[in-house]
Amino acid sequence: MALATTSLKRRKSDLDDTTFQLNVLNAATLSMVEFPKFSELIERHGKPPIKPKSLEILQLNIGKMCNQACKHCHVDAGPDRKEMMDRETMMHCLNVIEKTQVQVVDITGGAPEMHPDFRWFANEIHARNTKMLVRCNLTIIVANKKYNDLPQFYADRGIHVVSSLPFYDSKNVDRQRGDGVFEESIAALKMLNAVGYGMSGTGLILDLVYNPVGALLPGPQAALEAEFKRALSKKFEIEFNALHCITNMPISRFLDFLIESGNYERYMQKLIDAFNPAAVSGVMCTNTLSVSYDGKLYDCDFNQMLELPVASKLKHISEFDESVLHNRTVVVNQHCYGCTAGAGSSCGGQIA
Numbered sequence: 001m002a003l004a005t006t007s008l009k010r011r012k013s014d015l016d017d018t019t020f021q022l023n024v025l026n027a028a029t030l031s032m033v034e035f036p037k038f039s040e041l042i043e044r045h046g047k048p049p050i051k052p053k054s055l056e057i058l059q060l061n062i063g064k065m066c067n068q069a070c071k072h073c074h075v076d077a078g079p080d081r082k083e084m085m086d087r088e089t090m091m092h093c094l095n096v097i098e099k100t101q102v103q104v105v106d107i108t109g110g111a112p113e114m115h116p117d118f119r120w121f122a123n124e125i126h127a128r129n130t131k132m133l134v135r136c137n138l139t140i141i142v143a144n145k146k147y148n149d150l151p152q153f154y155a156d157r158g159i160h161v162v163s164s165l166p167f168y169d170s171k172n173v174d175r176q177r178g179d180g181v182f183e184e185s186i187a188a189l190k191m192l193n194a195v196g197y198g199m200s201g202t203g204l205i206l207d208l209v210y211n212p213v214g215a216l217l218p219g220p221q222a223a224l225e226a227e228f229k230r231a232l233s234k235k236f237e238i239e240f241n242a243l244h245c246i247t248n249m250p251i252s253r254f255l256d257f258l259i260e261s262g263n264y265e266r267y268m269q270k271l272i273d274a275f276n277p278a279a280v281s282g283v284m285c286t287n288t289l290s291v292s293y294d295g296k297l298y299d300c301d302f303n304q305m306l307e308l309p310v311a312s313k314l315k316h317i318s319e320f321d322e323s324v325l326h327n328r329t330v331v332v333n334q335h336c337y338g339c340t341a342g343a344g345s346s347c348g349g350q351i352a
Contacts, residue, residue, distance in 0.1 A: 001139060003069040004178040007078040008253060015256050016076070018307040024255065024264075025334035033265050035272055038336045045277040050285060050330035052299075055322060057288040059106040059301060059347070060085070060093055062118070064293065066110040067143045070177045072211060072254045074305050077110040089295040090121050092317045097130050100322055104160075106288075106347065108135040108301065113147060126157045133160040135209075138188040139181055148191075155195045160205045162244070163189075168231040172213045189238045198240040207242045209349075215263035217274060217342055218245040221350040244349030247271075249302050249338040271337035279344030282351035285330045291317050299330045300339075301347065308333060 008016040015021055020029065027034035039049070064081035066073075097105060105125050112118055112134060125132050134154065141150050154161055163185075166173050170182035189198075189206075196202035208228065212218050225243035232238040248254045250268060258264040285299040289310075295317040298304035309315055312328040344351035 001068075001143075001178055001180040001184060003078070004071045004174075004176060004181075005069050005253065007069060007076045007080055008256060009076060010078065010080045013256065015252065015259075018305070021251055021255060021306060022308075022333065024259070025250065030259070033268075035268055035334065038332050038334055038340075041272075041275060042277070042280055042332075042340075045280075047277060047280050050280065050283065050332065052326055052328065052330065053286045055100060055102060055287065055289055055326070057104045057106050057284070058093070058096065058100075058102045059108060059288055059290045061108050061110070061290070061292055061301065061304060062090070062112050062121070063115045064110045065114045066137065067114065067140055068111070068137055068178055068181065070253070071257055072176055072248050074249050074252045074254060074302060075110060076252045076305070081110065083293050084115050085117075085293040085295070087117060089291075089293075089317060090117060090124075092295060092320070093291060094124055094128065096317060096320045097125065097128055102130065104131045104133055106133045106135070111137050111140045113140050113150060119153065122153075122157060122159065126159075131160065132157065133162055136161050136163045136188075138163045138165070138185040141188040141191055142184050151188075151191045151195045151197065154192075155197065155204055158203070160207070161192060161197060162207045162209060164209045164211070165189075165228075166211055166213050168228055168235070176213045186236055186238065189232075189240070190236070193239055198238075200239075206240045207244055208240050209244045209246055211246045211248050215248075215258060215261070215267040215270075217270060218247060218345070218350070221245040221343065242349070244347075245343075245345070246347070246349065247338045247341055247345035249335050251302060251335050252305055268334070268337070271341045274341035275337060276340055276342060276344060276352055279340040279342075279352040282344055282346070283336075283339045284346035284348065284351075288347070289325065297325070302335055302338075303331055303333075306333065306335065 063084035069078035173182035198206035
């Protein structure tokens with residue numbers, strides 16, 4: 001499998017610097033067009049500053065190492081990224097799971113399965129009777145024999161598997177994620193189906209994630225889900241539960257793509273023109289807390305990648321206090337247009 005690209009960090013790109021990214025988004029560098037401020041636009045629509053609701057999802061990015069290096073990756077993950085959550089930070093996360101009413105632990109990366117403590121961590125979460133979701137890129141399952149048993153590992157613990165599949169043909173998938181990724185993804189999906197994932201009556205949930213290939217907004221989620229189900233069933237006899245449509249955020253490697261392809265200003269205007277006030281109340285930062293590999297706290301995974309920490313005196317998972325964190329205001333910036341365009345977007349798909 002050939003990589004689609006290399007990380008911004010490895011390329012020593014200016015965009016590896018999150019301050020540079022934020023300057024681009026706020027028209028402070030590269031002479032970009034200055035768009036309306038997201039915070040001011042929601043105010044004009046009569047929406048108050050975004051505040052957290054009850055904490056339901058603890059999303060843990062346990063490392064940036066990945067066997068892929070996709071063109072759109074907002075994490076800037078890849079084989080060259082060595083950042084990983086240490087055991088001490090994982091223990092702090094487990095302590096939070098024990099003392100809160102967190103309903104779902106959402107494990108992501110990179111490819112989280114490449115973390116040497118991944119299986120230990122998953123077992124510890126499972127032992128605490130908390131619902132667990134793992135964001136699997138599919139190819140990791142077939143990339144190396146040591147990962148071939150992952151479908152059974154997931155199944156034995158009832159883990160909810162969420163996997164990216166930008167389309168149901170090789171042309172679009174390989175263009176975004178690398179040569180041969182589609183073929184390997186199909187092989188992995190068949191392995192997941194074989195142990196019961198996505199199959200009626202098993203209770204083993206397999207969801208797919210669709211994000212557009214290129215500077216486009218996703219179409220209606222229900223229609224796309226039906227289309228994916230028809231195509232994957234007919235061509236490959238593959239079944240899955242639901243499709244999550246996610247808008248590409250104008251940060252990290254997708255921002256790099258937008259600038260290099262001359263699509264940045266057009267894409268941002270497209271997001272702004274599609275702004276949907278009804279989506280604001282459902283954005284994931286209202287019920288999710290994001291934890292980085294080094295234990296720092298963020299309102300969402302996208303804020304994490306822009307190094308925009310929570311607006312609270314508590315900045316690290318070791319300091320966790322739910323009542324204090326609940327009283328914060330969510331940090332917003334220009335990338336937030338991505339979550340509020342059209343039907344809205346979150347890690348769980350469209351929201352409005």
